[in-house]
Amino acid sequence: MKRYQGLKAMRITVSVAVAAVITLLWIEYSDLVLGAMGWIEHTQIIPAGMALSGVTILFWLVMTALFGRIYCSMFCPLGVVQDVAARLGRMSRKGSRRDYHYSPPMTRLRYCSLAVVAVCLFTGLLIIPAILDPYSMYSAFVLNVLKPVWGWVNNAVAAFGVYTGWWTVTYVSVITASLFGIALSVVSLAGVAVSAWLYGRPFCNTFCPVGTVLGIVSARSLWHIDIDTDLCTNCRKCEHACKAHCIDLTDHVVDGSRCVGCFDCLTVCPNDAIFYRPDRKQLSLPMMQSLDSPEIGRASACSGTSASASMNTDTKGMKNALNTISDETISRTS
Incomplete structure:
Protein backbone atom coordinates (compact mmCIF):
# COMPACT_ATOMS: atom_id res chain seq x y z
CA MET A 1 0.00 0.00 0.00
CA LYS A 2 1.29 3.44 -0.90
CA ARG A 3 -0.29 4.91 2.23
CA TYR A 4 2.24 3.04 4.37
CA GLN A 5 5.36 3.99 2.40
CA GLY A 6 5.80 7.04 4.62
CA LEU A 7 5.45 4.94 7.77
CA LYS A 8 8.14 2.54 6.59
CA ALA A 9 10.40 5.43 5.56
CA MET A 10 9.99 6.98 9.02
CA ARG A 11 10.91 3.67 10.65
CA ILE A 12 14.08 3.37 8.57
CA THR A 13 15.08 7.01 9.17
CA VAL A 14 14.60 6.86 12.94
CA SER A 15 16.34 3.49 13.32
CA VAL A 16 19.39 4.56 11.30
CA ALA A 17 19.63 7.86 13.21
CA VAL A 18 19.41 6.13 16.60
CA ALA A 19 22.00 3.51 15.61
CA ALA A 20 24.34 6.23 14.31
CA VAL A 21 24.10 8.27 17.52
CA ILE A 22 24.68 5.21 19.72
CA THR A 23 27.68 4.26 17.59
CA LEU A 24 29.15 7.75 17.95
CA LEU A 25 28.54 7.69 21.70
CA TRP A 26 30.83 4.68 22.05
CA ILE A 27 33.34 5.32 19.29
CA GLU A 28 34.33 8.97 19.77
CA TYR A 29 37.08 10.11 22.12
CA SER A 30 36.20 13.75 22.78
CA ASP A 31 32.91 13.21 24.66
CA LEU A 32 31.38 15.82 22.37
CA VAL A 33 28.52 13.56 21.28
CA LEU A 34 28.10 12.23 24.80
CA GLY A 35 27.38 15.70 26.10
CA ALA A 36 24.82 16.44 23.39
CA MET A 37 23.14 13.07 22.82
CA GLY A 38 24.01 11.01 25.88
CA TRP A 39 20.36 10.94 26.90
CA ILE A 40 19.57 8.46 24.13
CA GLU A 41 21.45 5.75 26.00
CA HIS A 42 18.82 5.98 28.74
CA THR A 43 16.14 4.84 26.27
CA GLN A 44 17.58 1.31 26.23
CA ILE A 45 15.64 -1.26 28.24
CA ILE A 46 18.19 -3.60 29.83
CA PRO A 47 20.53 -0.77 30.95
CA ALA A 48 17.46 0.96 32.39
CA GLY A 49 16.53 -2.22 34.22
CA MET A 50 20.03 -2.60 35.64
CA ALA A 51 19.89 1.03 36.79
CA LEU A 52 16.42 0.44 38.26
CA SER A 53 14.97 3.15 36.05
CA GLY A 54 11.28 2.41 36.28
CA VAL A 55 10.34 5.43 34.17
CA THR A 56 12.10 4.09 31.05
CA ILE A 57 10.69 0.60 31.46
CA LEU A 58 7.16 1.90 32.06
CA PHE A 59 7.47 4.19 29.04
CA TRP A 60 8.33 1.32 26.70
CA LEU A 61 5.66 -0.96 28.14
CA VAL A 62 3.02 1.71 27.49
CA MET A 63 4.33 2.46 23.99
CA THR A 64 4.35 -1.26 23.18
CA ALA A 65 0.80 -1.70 24.47
CA LEU A 66 -0.29 1.12 22.17
CA PHE A 67 1.76 0.62 19.00
CA GLY A 68 3.44 -2.79 19.18
CA ARG A 69 7.17 -3.48 19.24
CA ILE A 70 8.32 -0.15 17.82
CA TYR A 71 11.35 -0.30 20.11
CA CYS A 72 12.56 -3.33 18.14
CA SER A 73 12.04 -1.63 14.80
CA MET A 74 13.25 1.90 15.57
CA PHE A 75 15.32 2.16 18.75
CA CYS A 76 17.29 -1.10 18.90
CA PRO A 77 20.74 -0.69 17.26
CA LEU A 78 21.08 -4.45 16.84
CA GLY A 79 17.82 -4.38 14.91
CA VAL A 80 19.46 -2.12 12.32
CA VAL A 81 22.36 -4.58 11.98
CA GLN A 82 19.88 -7.40 11.42
CA ASP A 83 17.84 -5.39 8.91
CA VAL A 84 20.94 -4.59 6.86
CA ALA A 85 22.14 -8.20 6.98
CA ALA A 86 18.67 -9.49 6.06
CA ARG A 87 18.44 -7.07 3.16
CA LEU A 88 21.83 -8.11 1.80
CA GLY A 89 20.92 -11.76 2.30
CA ARG A 90 17.74 -11.44 0.24
CA MET A 91 19.59 -9.55 -2.48
CA SER A 92 22.12 -12.38 -2.70
CA ARG A 93 19.42 -15.00 -3.32
CA LYS A 94 17.22 -15.52 -6.35
CA GLY A 95 13.61 -16.56 -6.93
CA SER A 96 11.68 -18.25 -4.15
CA ARG A 97 14.84 -18.61 -2.05
CA ARG A 98 14.47 -14.90 -1.26
CA ASP A 99 11.09 -15.45 0.43
CA TYR A 100 10.41 -15.79 4.13
CA HIS A 101 7.76 -18.21 5.37
CA TYR A 102 5.58 -18.56 8.45
CA SER A 103 7.02 -20.64 11.29
CA PRO A 104 5.42 -21.60 14.62
CA PRO A 105 6.55 -19.62 17.68
CA MET A 106 9.39 -21.00 19.80
CA THR A 107 7.65 -20.11 23.04
CA ARG A 108 9.61 -22.40 25.37
CA LEU A 109 12.95 -21.19 24.05
CA ARG A 110 11.90 -17.55 24.43
CA TYR A 111 10.75 -17.93 28.02
CA CYS A 112 13.73 -20.07 29.01
CA SER A 113 16.10 -17.44 27.66
CA LEU A 114 14.22 -14.69 29.50
CA ALA A 115 14.29 -16.69 32.74
CA VAL A 116 18.06 -17.23 32.49
CA VAL A 117 18.68 -13.52 31.91
CA ALA A 118 16.39 -12.55 34.80
CA VAL A 119 18.14 -14.93 37.21
CA CYS A 120 21.55 -13.66 36.11
CA LEU A 121 20.52 -10.03 36.61
CA PHE A 122 19.24 -10.73 40.13
CA THR A 123 22.35 -12.73 41.09
CA GLY A 124 24.82 -10.26 39.60
CA LEU A 125 26.12 -12.62 36.89
CA LEU A 126 26.13 -10.07 34.08
CA ILE A 127 28.01 -11.91 31.34
CA ILE A 128 24.91 -13.74 30.06
CA PRO A 129 22.72 -10.59 29.90
CA ALA A 130 25.63 -8.78 28.20
CA ILE A 131 25.70 -11.47 25.51
CA LEU A 132 21.92 -11.68 24.93
CA ASP A 133 20.85 -8.07 25.48
CA PRO A 134 20.80 -6.42 22.03
CA TYR A 135 22.06 -3.03 23.21
CA SER A 136 24.88 -4.51 25.29
CA MET A 137 25.93 -6.77 22.43
CA TYR A 138 26.08 -3.91 19.95
CA SER A 139 27.78 -1.42 22.28
CA ALA A 140 30.39 -4.04 23.28
CA PHE A 141 31.24 -4.60 19.61
CA VAL A 142 31.61 -0.86 19.02
CA LEU A 143 33.70 -0.38 22.17
CA ASN A 144 35.95 -3.43 21.74
CA VAL A 145 36.37 -3.48 17.96
CA LEU A 146 35.36 -0.26 16.23
CA LYS A 147 36.67 2.25 18.78
CA PRO A 148 40.31 1.00 18.73
CA VAL A 149 40.23 0.96 14.93
CA TRP A 150 38.88 4.51 14.91
CA GLY A 151 41.64 5.57 17.32
CA TRP A 152 44.38 4.03 15.15
CA VAL A 153 42.99 5.76 12.08
CA ASN A 154 42.88 9.06 13.98
CA ASN A 155 46.51 8.71 15.09
CA ALA A 156 47.61 7.77 11.58
CA VAL A 157 45.95 10.90 10.21
CA ALA A 158 47.57 12.95 13.00
CA ALA A 159 51.01 11.53 12.22
CA PHE A 160 50.59 12.23 8.53
CA GLY A 161 49.57 15.81 9.34
CA VAL A 162 52.69 16.30 11.46
CA TYR A 163 54.89 14.82 8.73
CA THR A 164 53.48 16.99 5.94
CA GLY A 165 52.55 20.03 7.99
CA TRP A 166 49.15 20.11 6.30
CA TRP A 167 46.95 19.84 9.39
CA THR A 168 46.95 19.31 13.12
CA VAL A 169 44.95 16.47 14.64
CA THR A 170 45.02 15.56 18.32
CA TYR A 171 46.44 12.15 19.17
CA VAL A 172 44.23 9.86 21.26
CA SER A 173 45.10 7.12 23.69
CA VAL A 174 43.88 3.82 22.26
CA ILE A 175 42.86 1.23 24.83
CA THR A 176 42.17 -2.28 23.57
CA ALA A 177 40.12 -4.96 25.25
CA SER A 178 41.34 -8.45 26.02
CA LEU A 179 41.44 -11.01 23.24
CA PHE A 180 38.56 -12.83 24.94
CA GLY A 181 36.46 -9.66 25.00
CA ILE A 182 37.19 -8.92 21.35
CA ALA A 183 36.47 -12.50 20.29
CA LEU A 184 33.23 -12.61 22.29
CA SER A 185 32.04 -9.34 20.75
CA VAL A 186 32.86 -10.44 17.20
CA VAL A 187 31.36 -13.93 17.54
CA SER A 188 28.15 -12.66 19.17
CA LEU A 189 27.45 -9.97 16.59
CA ALA A 190 28.54 -12.19 13.70
CA GLY A 191 26.21 -14.96 14.86
CA VAL A 192 23.23 -12.61 14.93
CA ALA A 193 24.19 -11.08 11.56
CA VAL A 194 24.55 -14.49 9.88
CA SER A 195 21.19 -15.65 11.22
CA ALA A 196 19.63 -12.42 9.91
CA TRP A 197 21.32 -12.93 6.52
CA LEU A 198 19.71 -16.35 6.23
CA TYR A 199 16.38 -16.05 8.05
CA GLY A 200 15.50 -12.41 8.75
CA ARG A 201 15.21 -11.63 12.46
CA PRO A 202 15.03 -14.96 14.33
CA PHE A 203 17.15 -13.67 17.23
CA CYS A 204 14.43 -11.17 18.16
CA ASN A 205 11.92 -13.98 18.78
CA THR A 206 14.17 -16.63 20.30
CA PHE A 207 17.04 -15.51 22.52
CA CYS A 208 16.42 -11.77 22.89
CA PRO A 209 15.06 -11.07 26.41
CA VAL A 210 13.84 -7.61 25.41
CA GLY A 211 11.88 -9.04 22.48
CA THR A 212 10.24 -11.62 24.74
CA VAL A 213 9.14 -9.08 27.36
CA LEU A 214 7.81 -6.67 24.77
CA GLY A 215 6.19 -9.56 22.89
CA ILE A 216 4.06 -10.41 25.91
CA VAL A 217 2.69 -6.86 25.88
CA SER A 218 2.42 -6.46 22.10
CA ALA A 219 0.38 -9.65 21.66
CA ARG A 220 -2.76 -7.53 22.14
CA SER A 221 -1.46 -4.05 21.35
CA LEU A 222 -3.97 -1.39 20.34
CA TRP A 223 -2.39 -0.63 16.97
CA HIS A 224 -1.41 -3.83 15.17
CA ILE A 225 -1.05 -5.48 11.77
CA ASP A 226 -4.41 -6.86 10.61
CA ILE A 227 -5.47 -8.76 7.48
CA ASP A 228 -8.81 -8.12 5.76
CA THR A 229 -9.90 -11.63 4.81
CA ASP A 230 -12.50 -10.30 2.37
CA LEU A 231 -9.79 -8.61 0.31
CA CYS A 232 -6.95 -11.10 0.73
CA THR A 233 -6.27 -13.35 -2.28
CA ASN A 234 -3.60 -15.47 -0.55
CA CYS A 235 -0.85 -14.23 -2.87
CA ARG A 236 1.48 -14.59 0.18
CA LYS A 237 3.55 -11.52 -0.65
CA CYS A 238 3.14 -10.23 2.90
CA GLU A 239 4.24 -13.58 4.33
CA HIS A 240 7.29 -13.65 2.05
CA ALA A 241 8.28 -10.15 3.24
CA CYS A 242 7.90 -10.88 6.96
CA LYS A 243 11.32 -11.08 8.64
CA ALA A 244 9.71 -12.26 11.88
CA HIS A 245 7.94 -15.23 10.21
CA CYS A 246 4.75 -14.33 12.07
CA ILE A 247 2.12 -14.02 9.29
CA ASP A 248 -0.04 -17.16 9.14
CA LEU A 249 -2.15 -16.98 5.98
CA THR A 250 -3.84 -20.30 6.69
CA ASP A 251 -5.88 -18.51 9.35
CA HIS A 252 -5.12 -14.95 8.15
CA VAL A 253 -3.58 -14.10 11.52
CA VAL A 254 -0.52 -12.01 12.42
CA ASP A 255 1.22 -13.05 15.65
CA GLY A 256 1.47 -9.71 17.42
CA SER A 257 3.85 -11.08 20.04
CA ARG A 258 6.48 -11.72 17.34
CA CYS A 259 5.80 -8.84 14.94
CA VAL A 260 8.76 -6.44 15.17
CA GLY A 261 6.95 -3.57 13.48
CA CYS A 262 9.12 -3.29 10.38
CA PHE A 263 6.03 -2.50 8.23
CA ASP A 264 7.52 -4.35 5.23
CA CYS A 265 4.35 -6.39 4.76
CA LEU A 266 2.21 -3.24 4.49
CA THR A 267 4.00 -2.00 1.38
CA VAL A 268 3.97 -5.20 -0.71
CA CYS A 269 0.27 -6.16 -0.70
CA PRO A 270 -1.18 -5.65 -4.22
CA ASN A 271 -4.78 -5.83 -2.97
CA ASP A 272 -4.67 -3.39 -0.04
CA ALA A 273 -5.70 -6.23 2.25
CA ILE A 274 -3.29 -5.69 5.16
CA PHE A 275 -3.46 -2.75 7.56
CA TYR A 276 -1.86 -1.16 10.60
CA ARG A 277 -4.87 -0.07 12.64
CA PRO A 278 -6.53 -0.14 16.07
CA ASP A 279 -9.53 -2.32 15.15
CA ARG A 280 -9.76 -5.90 13.97
CA LYS A 281 -11.53 -6.90 10.77
CA GLN A 282 -14.37 -9.40 11.12
CA LEU A 283 -15.42 -11.78 8.37
CA SER A 284 -18.41 -10.51 6.43
CA LEU A 285 -19.51 -14.16 6.07
CA PRO A 286 -18.29 -15.75 9.30
CA MET A 287 -20.08 -19.07 8.70
CA MET A 288 -18.18 -19.81 5.51
Whole structure:
Protein backbone atom coordinates (compact mmCIF):
# COMPACT_ATOMS: atom_id res chain seq x y z
CA MET A 1 0.00 0.00 0.00
CA LYS A 2 1.29 3.44 -0.90
CA ARG A 3 -0.29 4.91 2.23
CA TYR A 4 2.24 3.04 4.37
CA GLN A 5 5.36 3.99 2.40
CA GLY A 6 5.80 7.04 4.62
CA LEU A 7 5.45 4.94 7.77
CA LYS A 8 8.14 2.54 6.59
CA ALA A 9 10.40 5.43 5.56
CA MET A 10 9.99 6.98 9.02
CA ARG A 11 10.91 3.67 10.65
CA ILE A 12 14.08 3.37 8.57
CA THR A 13 15.08 7.01 9.17
CA VAL A 14 14.60 6.86 12.94
CA SER A 15 16.34 3.49 13.32
CA VAL A 16 19.39 4.56 11.30
CA ALA A 17 19.63 7.86 13.21
CA VAL A 18 19.41 6.13 16.60
CA ALA A 19 22.00 3.51 15.61
CA ALA A 20 24.34 6.23 14.31
CA VAL A 21 24.10 8.27 17.52
CA ILE A 22 24.68 5.21 19.72
CA THR A 23 27.68 4.26 17.59
CA LEU A 24 29.15 7.75 17.95
CA LEU A 25 28.54 7.69 21.70
CA TRP A 26 30.83 4.68 22.05
CA ILE A 27 33.34 5.32 19.29
CA GLU A 28 34.33 8.97 19.77
CA TYR A 29 37.08 10.11 22.12
CA SER A 30 36.20 13.75 22.78
CA ASP A 31 32.91 13.21 24.66
CA LEU A 32 31.38 15.82 22.37
CA VAL A 33 28.52 13.56 21.28
CA LEU A 34 28.10 12.23 24.80
CA GLY A 35 27.38 15.70 26.10
CA ALA A 36 24.82 16.44 23.39
CA MET A 37 23.14 13.07 22.82
CA GLY A 38 24.01 11.01 25.88
CA TRP A 39 20.36 10.94 26.90
CA ILE A 40 19.57 8.46 24.13
CA GLU A 41 21.45 5.75 26.00
CA HIS A 42 18.82 5.98 28.74
CA THR A 43 16.14 4.84 26.27
CA GLN A 44 17.58 1.31 26.23
CA ILE A 45 15.64 -1.26 28.24
CA ILE A 46 18.19 -3.60 29.83
CA PRO A 47 20.53 -0.77 30.95
CA ALA A 48 17.46 0.96 32.39
CA GLY A 49 16.53 -2.22 34.22
CA MET A 50 20.03 -2.60 35.64
CA ALA A 51 19.89 1.03 36.79
CA LEU A 52 16.42 0.44 38.26
CA SER A 53 14.97 3.15 36.05
CA GLY A 54 11.28 2.41 36.28
CA VAL A 55 10.34 5.43 34.17
CA THR A 56 12.10 4.09 31.05
CA ILE A 57 10.69 0.60 31.46
CA LEU A 58 7.16 1.90 32.06
CA PHE A 59 7.47 4.19 29.04
CA TRP A 60 8.33 1.32 26.70
CA LEU A 61 5.66 -0.96 28.14
CA VAL A 62 3.02 1.71 27.49
CA MET A 63 4.33 2.46 23.99
CA THR A 64 4.35 -1.26 23.18
CA ALA A 65 0.80 -1.70 24.47
CA LEU A 66 -0.29 1.12 22.17
CA PHE A 67 1.76 0.62 19.00
CA GLY A 68 3.44 -2.79 19.18
CA ARG A 69 7.17 -3.48 19.24
CA ILE A 70 8.32 -0.15 17.82
CA TYR A 71 11.35 -0.30 20.11
CA CYS A 72 12.56 -3.33 18.14
CA SER A 73 12.04 -1.63 14.80
CA MET A 74 13.25 1.90 15.57
CA PHE A 75 15.32 2.16 18.75
CA CYS A 76 17.29 -1.10 18.90
CA PRO A 77 20.74 -0.69 17.26
CA LEU A 78 21.08 -4.45 16.84
CA GLY A 79 17.82 -4.38 14.91
CA VAL A 80 19.46 -2.12 12.32
CA VAL A 81 22.36 -4.58 11.98
CA GLN A 82 19.88 -7.40 11.42
CA ASP A 83 17.84 -5.39 8.91
CA VAL A 84 20.94 -4.59 6.86
CA ALA A 85 22.14 -8.20 6.98
CA ALA A 86 18.67 -9.49 6.06
CA ARG A 87 18.44 -7.07 3.16
CA LEU A 88 21.83 -8.11 1.80
CA GLY A 89 20.92 -11.76 2.30
CA ARG A 90 17.74 -11.44 0.24
CA MET A 91 19.59 -9.55 -2.48
CA SER A 92 22.12 -12.38 -2.70
CA ARG A 93 19.42 -15.00 -3.32
CA LYS A 94 17.22 -15.52 -6.35
CA GLY A 95 13.61 -16.56 -6.93
CA SER A 96 11.68 -18.25 -4.15
CA ARG A 97 14.84 -18.61 -2.05
CA ARG A 98 14.47 -14.90 -1.26
CA ASP A 99 11.09 -15.45 0.43
CA TYR A 100 10.41 -15.79 4.13
CA HIS A 101 7.76 -18.21 5.37
CA TYR A 102 5.58 -18.56 8.45
CA SER A 103 7.02 -20.64 11.29
CA PRO A 104 5.42 -21.60 14.62
CA PRO A 105 6.55 -19.62 17.68
CA MET A 106 9.39 -21.00 19.80
CA THR A 107 7.65 -20.11 23.04
CA ARG A 108 9.61 -22.40 25.37
CA LEU A 109 12.95 -21.19 24.05
CA ARG A 110 11.90 -17.55 24.43
CA TYR A 111 10.75 -17.93 28.02
CA CYS A 112 13.73 -20.07 29.01
CA SER A 113 16.10 -17.44 27.66
CA LEU A 114 14.22 -14.69 29.50
CA ALA A 115 14.29 -16.69 32.74
CA VAL A 116 18.06 -17.23 32.49
CA VAL A 117 18.68 -13.52 31.91
CA ALA A 118 16.39 -12.55 34.80
CA VAL A 119 18.14 -14.93 37.21
CA CYS A 120 21.55 -13.66 36.11
CA LEU A 121 20.52 -10.03 36.61
CA PHE A 122 19.24 -10.73 40.13
CA THR A 123 22.35 -12.73 41.09
CA GLY A 124 24.82 -10.26 39.60
CA LEU A 125 26.12 -12.62 36.89
CA LEU A 126 26.13 -10.07 34.08
CA ILE A 127 28.01 -11.91 31.34
CA ILE A 128 24.91 -13.74 30.06
CA PRO A 129 22.72 -10.59 29.90
CA ALA A 130 25.63 -8.78 28.20
CA ILE A 131 25.70 -11.47 25.51
CA LEU A 132 21.92 -11.68 24.93
CA ASP A 133 20.85 -8.07 25.48
CA PRO A 134 20.80 -6.42 22.03
CA TYR A 135 22.06 -3.03 23.21
CA SER A 136 24.88 -4.51 25.29
CA MET A 137 25.93 -6.77 22.43
CA TYR A 138 26.08 -3.91 19.95
CA SER A 139 27.78 -1.42 22.28
CA ALA A 140 30.39 -4.04 23.28
CA PHE A 141 31.24 -4.60 19.61
CA VAL A 142 31.61 -0.86 19.02
CA LEU A 143 33.70 -0.38 22.17
CA ASN A 144 35.95 -3.43 21.74
CA VAL A 145 36.37 -3.48 17.96
CA LEU A 146 35.36 -0.26 16.23
CA LYS A 147 36.67 2.25 18.78
CA PRO A 148 40.31 1.00 18.73
CA VAL A 149 40.23 0.96 14.93
CA TRP A 150 38.88 4.51 14.91
CA GLY A 151 41.64 5.57 17.32
CA TRP A 152 44.38 4.03 15.15
CA VAL A 153 42.99 5.76 12.08
CA ASN A 154 42.88 9.06 13.98
CA ASN A 155 46.51 8.71 15.09
CA ALA A 156 47.61 7.77 11.58
CA VAL A 157 45.95 10.90 10.21
CA ALA A 158 47.57 12.95 13.00
CA ALA A 159 51.01 11.53 12.22
CA PHE A 160 50.59 12.23 8.53
CA GLY A 161 49.57 15.81 9.34
CA VAL A 162 52.69 16.30 11.46
CA TYR A 163 54.89 14.82 8.73
CA THR A 164 53.48 16.99 5.94
CA GLY A 165 52.55 20.03 7.99
CA TRP A 166 49.15 20.11 6.30
CA TRP A 167 46.95 19.84 9.39
CA THR A 168 46.95 19.31 13.12
CA VAL A 169 44.95 16.47 14.64
CA THR A 170 45.02 15.56 18.32
CA TYR A 171 46.44 12.15 19.17
CA VAL A 172 44.23 9.86 21.26
CA SER A 173 45.10 7.12 23.69
CA VAL A 174 43.88 3.82 22.26
CA ILE A 175 42.86 1.23 24.83
CA THR A 176 42.17 -2.28 23.57
CA ALA A 177 40.12 -4.96 25.25
CA SER A 178 41.34 -8.45 26.02
CA LEU A 179 41.44 -11.01 23.24
CA PHE A 180 38.56 -12.83 24.94
CA GLY A 181 36.46 -9.66 25.00
CA ILE A 182 37.19 -8.92 21.35
CA ALA A 183 36.47 -12.50 20.29
CA LEU A 184 33.23 -12.61 22.29
CA SER A 185 32.04 -9.34 20.75
CA VAL A 186 32.86 -10.44 17.20
CA VAL A 187 31.36 -13.93 17.54
CA SER A 188 28.15 -12.66 19.17
CA LEU A 189 27.45 -9.97 16.59
CA ALA A 190 28.54 -12.19 13.70
CA GLY A 191 26.21 -14.96 14.86
CA VAL A 192 23.23 -12.61 14.93
CA ALA A 193 24.19 -11.08 11.56
CA VAL A 194 24.55 -14.49 9.88
CA SER A 195 21.19 -15.65 11.22
CA ALA A 196 19.63 -12.42 9.91
CA TRP A 197 21.32 -12.93 6.52
CA LEU A 198 19.71 -16.35 6.23
CA TYR A 199 16.38 -16.05 8.05
CA GLY A 200 15.50 -12.41 8.75
CA ARG A 201 15.21 -11.63 12.46
CA PRO A 202 15.03 -14.96 14.33
CA PHE A 203 17.15 -13.67 17.23
CA CYS A 204 14.43 -11.17 18.16
CA ASN A 205 11.92 -13.98 18.78
CA THR A 206 14.17 -16.63 20.30
CA PHE A 207 17.04 -15.51 22.52
CA CYS A 208 16.42 -11.77 22.89
CA PRO A 209 15.06 -11.07 26.41
CA VAL A 210 13.84 -7.61 25.41
CA GLY A 211 11.88 -9.04 22.48
CA THR A 212 10.24 -11.62 24.74
CA VAL A 213 9.14 -9.08 27.36
CA LEU A 214 7.81 -6.67 24.77
CA GLY A 215 6.19 -9.56 22.89
CA ILE A 216 4.06 -10.41 25.91
CA VAL A 217 2.69 -6.86 25.88
CA SER A 218 2.42 -6.46 22.10
CA ALA A 219 0.38 -9.65 21.66
CA ARG A 220 -2.76 -7.53 22.14
CA SER A 221 -1.46 -4.05 21.35
CA LEU A 222 -3.97 -1.39 20.34
CA TRP A 223 -2.39 -0.63 16.97
CA HIS A 224 -1.41 -3.83 15.17
CA ILE A 225 -1.05 -5.48 11.77
CA ASP A 226 -4.41 -6.86 10.61
CA ILE A 227 -5.47 -8.76 7.48
CA ASP A 228 -8.81 -8.12 5.76
CA THR A 229 -9.90 -11.63 4.81
CA ASP A 230 -12.50 -10.30 2.37
CA LEU A 231 -9.79 -8.61 0.31
CA CYS A 232 -6.95 -11.10 0.73
CA THR A 233 -6.27 -13.35 -2.28
CA ASN A 234 -3.60 -15.47 -0.55
CA CYS A 235 -0.85 -14.23 -2.87
CA ARG A 236 1.48 -14.59 0.18
CA LYS A 237 3.55 -11.52 -0.65
CA CYS A 238 3.14 -10.23 2.90
CA GLU A 239 4.24 -13.58 4.33
CA HIS A 240 7.29 -13.65 2.05
CA ALA A 241 8.28 -10.15 3.24
CA CYS A 242 7.90 -10.88 6.96
CA LYS A 243 11.32 -11.08 8.64
CA ALA A 244 9.71 -12.26 11.88
CA HIS A 245 7.94 -15.23 10.21
CA CYS A 246 4.75 -14.33 12.07
CA ILE A 247 2.12 -14.02 9.29
CA ASP A 248 -0.04 -17.16 9.14
CA LEU A 249 -2.15 -16.98 5.98
CA THR A 250 -3.84 -20.30 6.69
CA ASP A 251 -5.88 -18.51 9.35
CA HIS A 252 -5.12 -14.95 8.15
CA VAL A 253 -3.58 -14.10 11.52
CA VAL A 254 -0.52 -12.01 12.42
CA ASP A 255 1.22 -13.05 15.65
CA GLY A 256 1.47 -9.71 17.42
CA SER A 257 3.85 -11.08 20.04
CA ARG A 258 6.48 -11.72 17.34
CA CYS A 259 5.80 -8.84 14.94
CA VAL A 260 8.76 -6.44 15.17
CA GLY A 261 6.95 -3.57 13.48
CA CYS A 262 9.12 -3.29 10.38
CA PHE A 263 6.03 -2.50 8.23
CA ASP A 264 7.52 -4.35 5.23
CA CYS A 265 4.35 -6.39 4.76
CA LEU A 266 2.21 -3.24 4.49
CA THR A 267 4.00 -2.00 1.38
CA VAL A 268 3.97 -5.20 -0.71
CA CYS A 269 0.27 -6.16 -0.70
CA PRO A 270 -1.18 -5.65 -4.22
CA ASN A 271 -4.78 -5.83 -2.97
CA ASP A 272 -4.67 -3.39 -0.04
CA ALA A 273 -5.70 -6.23 2.25
CA ILE A 274 -3.29 -5.69 5.16
CA PHE A 275 -3.46 -2.75 7.56
CA TYR A 276 -1.86 -1.16 10.60
CA ARG A 277 -4.87 -0.07 12.64
CA PRO A 278 -6.53 -0.14 16.07
CA ASP A 279 -9.53 -2.32 15.15
CA ARG A 280 -9.76 -5.90 13.97
CA LYS A 281 -11.53 -6.90 10.77
CA GLN A 282 -14.37 -9.40 11.12
CA LEU A 283 -15.42 -11.78 8.37
CA SER A 284 -18.41 -10.51 6.43
CA LEU A 285 -19.51 -14.16 6.07
CA PRO A 286 -18.29 -15.75 9.30
CA MET A 287 -20.08 -19.07 8.70
CA MET A 288 -18.18 -19.81 5.51
CA GLN A 289 -15.32 -22.23 6.13
CA SER A 290 -12.72 -23.84 3.95
CA LEU A 291 -13.21 -27.56 3.22
CA ASP A 292 -9.50 -28.16 2.79
CA SER A 293 -8.84 -29.37 6.33
CA PRO A 294 -9.25 -33.11 7.01
CA GLU A 295 -11.37 -32.48 10.10
CA ILE A 296 -13.98 -30.54 8.14
CA GLY A 297 -13.81 -33.07 5.34
CA ARG A 298 -14.43 -35.95 7.73
CA ALA A 299 -17.28 -34.05 9.38
CA SER A 300 -18.85 -33.40 5.99
CA ALA A 301 -18.47 -37.03 5.02
CA CYS A 302 -20.07 -38.17 8.27
CA SER A 303 -22.94 -35.74 7.78
CA GLY A 304 -23.42 -36.97 4.23
CA THR A 305 -23.42 -40.60 5.37
CA SER A 306 -25.95 -39.89 8.13
CA ALA A 307 -28.21 -38.03 5.74
CA SER A 308 -27.98 -40.85 3.20
CA ALA A 309 -28.81 -43.46 5.84
CA SER A 310 -31.76 -41.38 7.03
CA MET A 311 -33.10 -41.08 3.47
CA ASN A 312 -32.76 -44.82 2.92
CA THR A 313 -34.67 -45.51 6.15
CA ASP A 314 -37.47 -43.11 5.16
CA THR A 315 -37.73 -44.70 1.71
CA LYS A 316 -38.06 -48.19 3.15
CA GLY A 317 -40.74 -46.97 5.57
CA MET A 318 -42.76 -45.43 2.73
CA LYS A 319 -42.53 -48.64 0.71
CA ASN A 320 -43.79 -50.73 3.65
CA ALA A 321 -46.69 -48.33 4.22
CA LEU A 322 -47.70 -48.49 0.53
CA ASN A 323 -47.54 -52.30 0.56
CA THR A 324 -49.78 -52.42 3.66
CA ILE A 325 -52.36 -50.10 2.07
CA SER A 326 -52.30 -52.17 -1.12
CA ASP A 327 -52.89 -55.44 0.78
CA GLU A 328 -55.83 -53.97 2.71
CA THR A 329 -57.41 -52.69 -0.51
CA ILE A 330 -57.12 -56.10 -2.18
CA SER A 331 -58.62 -57.91 0.82
CA ARG A 332 -61.67 -55.58 0.91
CA THR A 333 -62.25 -55.98 -2.79
CA SER A 334 -62.20 -59.73 -2.57
